[in-house]
Amino acid sequence: MNPLLTYSNVTKQFGSLQALKDVSLTIEPGHIVGLLGPNGSGKTTLLKIACGLLKPSSGTVSVCGLPVGPQSKLRVSYLPDKNYLSEWMKVSQIIDLFHDFYSNFDRNKAYEMLGRLDISPKQKLKTLSKGTREKVQLILVMSRSADLYLLDEPIGGVDPAARDYILRTILTNYNEQGSILISTHLISDVEKVLDQIIFLKNGLVALQSSVDDVRAQYQKSVDELFREVFQC
Amino acid sequence: MTWHFDNDRPIYTQLLEQILFLIISGQYPPGSKLPSVRELASEASVNPNTMQRALTELERMGLVYSQRTSGRFVTEDEAMIQRMKDSMGKDKILALFKDMEQLGYDADQTMELIHKITRR
Known part of the structure; x- marks a missing residue:
C-alpha cells in the first residue's frame, strides 16, 4: 500500500526558532494515529504543513502521493485548533458554506450528527458555548469524505460524555482506506481509539510505535509513558 | 456489557x-x-x-x-469451549490462592475457609 502521508526531512524555521527539525514520518492508510507532545513541541506546525497552511523551510511532504497543493487539499479534512468560522453565521449557513466549498461534503451526515448532539441548526455561532462550537467544527470536518483527517485538539473543550460520542463518531465515520491524525493532550481519553502514536519532542520525532507495542514493551499505558518521557 | x-x-x-x-x-x-x-x-x-x-x-x-x-x-466445538472454560476457571482459582497467600493463608487454610463458607 502507498503511504497516505509522507514527511521527508522536514524542517520548519520561524525566525531563530526551529519548530521542526529534520522530521521524517510515514502514515499508512487505515490508521488512527495520535500526535502527542507537550506544548510547543511542533504538533500544530506539523499538521499545518500537511494541509498547506505552512510551507516547510526545507524537506518535502506528500499526501496520497501528491505534493501539497490544490489537488491534495480535496483529500485532506483539517480541524484547526482555533475558531475560524464567522460568529454571525447560523449553523445551517455554515453547513451550506461547506457544501459549496467541498465536493465531498455530506450534508445529511452533518445534520444527523447535529441531531444526535442536540445542536439546533438555527442557532448562531456566537450564541453557542465553547464546547458546542468545537462540536460543530468537528461535525463539519468529519462530514467530509476525505482520505486524511487532521484533527488538532478535537476534544479539548468538550465534556466527557460528549467526548465519548465524538470519539465514537470518529471511529464510525472515517473510511477504512483513510487515516486520522489526532493531536491531543488528553491521551488517556483517546488511547483506546488510537492504534499508533507519535511522540514529538522539541520538533523531533522521539517515538513512533503502535499503542499495544508500547504497552507490551513498557507494561504501561501510552499516557503513563508520556508523563515519564516528558516529565517537567 | x-x-x-x-x-x-x-x-x-x-x-x-x-x-x-x-x-x-x-x-x-x-x-x-x-x-x-x-x-x-x-x-x-x-x-x-x-x-x-x-x-x-x-x-x-x-x-x-x-x-x-x-x-x-x-x-x-462445545468440547473446546468447555476446555477454555476449565482453563479460565483454573486461572481464577490460582489467582485466588495467590491473593490468599498474600493475606497469610496457606493452601490448606484457604480450602478450610472455602469449606466453611460453602457448607453454610
Whole structure:
C-alpha cells in the first residue's frame, strides 16, 4: 500500500526558532494515529504543513502521493485548533458554506450528527458555548469524505460524555482506506481509539510505535509513558 | 456489557479475554454469528485494527472461524469451549490462592475457609 502521508526531512524555521527539525514520518492508510507532545513541541506546525497552511523551510511532504497543493487539499479534512468560522453565521449557513466549498461534503451526515448532539441548526455561532462550537467544527470536518483527517485538539473543550460520542463518531465515520491524525493532550481519553502514536519532542520525532507495542514493551499505558518521557 | 481495560497490558489481549468470556459464558453461543469488527470496535470504543487483531488471535486459537462472505462465527466445538472454560476457571482459582497467600493463608487454610463458607 502507498503511504497516505509522507514527511521527508522536514524542517520548519520561524525566525531563530526551529519548530521542526529534520522530521521524517510515514502514515499508512487505515490508521488512527495520535500526535502527542507537550506544548510547543511542533504538533500544530506539523499538521499545518500537511494541509498547506505552512510551507516547510526545507524537506518535502506528500499526501496520497501528491505534493501539497490544490489537488491534495480535496483529500485532506483539517480541524484547526482555533475558531475560524464567522460568529454571525447560523449553523445551517455554515453547513451550506461547506457544501459549496467541498465536493465531498455530506450534508445529511452533518445534520444527523447535529441531531444526535442536540445542536439546533438555527442557532448562531456566537450564541453557542465553547464546547458546542468545537462540536460543530468537528461535525463539519468529519462530514467530509476525505482520505486524511487532521484533527488538532478535537476534544479539548468538550465534556466527557460528549467526548465519548465524538470519539465514537470518529471511529464510525472515517473510511477504512483513510487515516486520522489526532493531536491531543488528553491521551488517556483517546488511547483506546488510537492504534499508533507519535511522540514529538522539541520538533523531533522521539517515538513512533503502535499503542499495544508500547504497552507490551513498557507494561504501561501510552499516557503513563508520556508523563515519564516528558516529565517537567 | 461494559468493557474494561488495564493500563499495563496491550489492549488487544484484553479484548481477546473479554470476547472469550462472552463465548464461555454463553452470551455468544456455539455456532452464533459475531458482530462485525466495526460494530465490536465501536461498542468497546477501541480502534478497529486492535479489535481485528483480537479476533484474528481467537481465530488462530480455533474459537471463532470466518466465512468469507457471511462473517465470523463462534466455533460449534462445545468440547473446546468447555476446555477454555476449565482453563479460565483454573486461572481464577490460582489467582485466588495467590491473593490468599498474600493475606497469610496457606493452601490448606484457604480450602478450610472455602469449606466453611460453602457448607453454610
